Amino acid sequence: MRLFVRHRSEYSFSQPQARLVQLLRLTPRDHAGQSVVSWWIDVDRDARLKPMRDGYGNQATMLYIDGPIDRITLDVTGEVLTEDRAGMVIGAPEPLPPSYFLQDTPLTKADAAIQAIATADTDGGSGLDRAHLLADTIAEALDHQPTAIAADHDAIACFAAKAADPQGAAHVLIAAARAAGFPARYVAGHVYRPEAIDSHAAHGWAELFIEGYGWIGFDPSEGRCPTDNYIRVAIGLDHREAAPLSGLRTGGGDEALTIDVHVGPEPARD
Incomplete structure (x- = not known):
């Protein structure tokens, strides 16, 4: 596109x-x-x-x-x-090892409630299956709002409120993914929504590192992996580091x- x-x-x-x-x-x-x-x-x-x-x-x-x-x-x-690669990120600069993205930040900490989501239904299935299940679970657990629910899109506050904007939803997924053992990072970029002419905006989602596949994007606010409607701009441990x-x-x-x-x-x- x-x-x-x-x-x-x-x-x-x-x-x-x-x-x-x-x-x-x-x-x-x-x-x-x-x-x-x-x-x-x-x-x-x-x-x-x-x-x-x-x-x-x-x-x-x-x-x-x-x-x-x-x-x-x-x-x-x-x-x-852009081209739809089913969320797979190939050929991007990677100066840091995936393990760097296992560390928490104040915005992506996992409390007991998020950890419970991260450790549920982990028996069986490949790493890719588990990552998709985790992203789908987070997407279904949140009421997706266009404006921020908590200051700086804090993962714990957003999950407790069961509501988040795209940045907050990404933080919740990142927190849960790291608690489940997946390196995870925040992505700042843009998304084109053909069905909502006035809703195009700066956007945020998450990328998880899956053994055997590499980095794959998941957008819990849209309930999908990034497609050719997405433009990937910057990454970081959380929204602040990719602002x-x-x-x-x-x-x-x-x-x-x-x-x-x-x-x-x-x-x-x-």
Whole structure:
């Protein structure tokens, strides 16, 4: 599938800022099933952009802007060719061993309730069968909401509430998968939903490492493995480590951030 993306971020500040430094994880990389045709990052004022690779192999960009700054707009646009690989991730940069992704983070801890899900129905079946069963169980256990249920999409809080947005659902699956012995990681990206024109957005799901297969994606919020409707952008132990935008500013006052994302077979139109 040929997909076009526009990710527009608009910052505004109640007081002018002296300096802004941002880490942008907004650029996808090629792997089997995903080819980046073109990709641009545009800023509406003088800025310095420094491409880099982070420790996970993500393509990142450091953004530096000197003030005074009261408003800034970032426009990220691109075109990507995708192919349905049944969630299998082949040919992506892998600087870290799978065992690294067995460690918990504050957002992906498993309490007794999540551990019970992780250890249930584990007799028999291949690792792949167990991973699918676990993902299906998490998908069925949660009421999938478009907005966050708990601060930072915390896995324990989301599972206790039995409701989560895509980021929270991914954290619940990651927590359960690690408790079941599967290396698991968070994926930040985009999804195209043909049936819901106004619902295209930045998205999140999980990848589990299955012996004999490698990394396979599971999206508990959609109840499926990623298809050619998905664009994979960045990975991390959790949502924070794969966040599209993070950084620091020098200056007082409040910050407001508005994000608008378009994903589809046609370029976005203003």
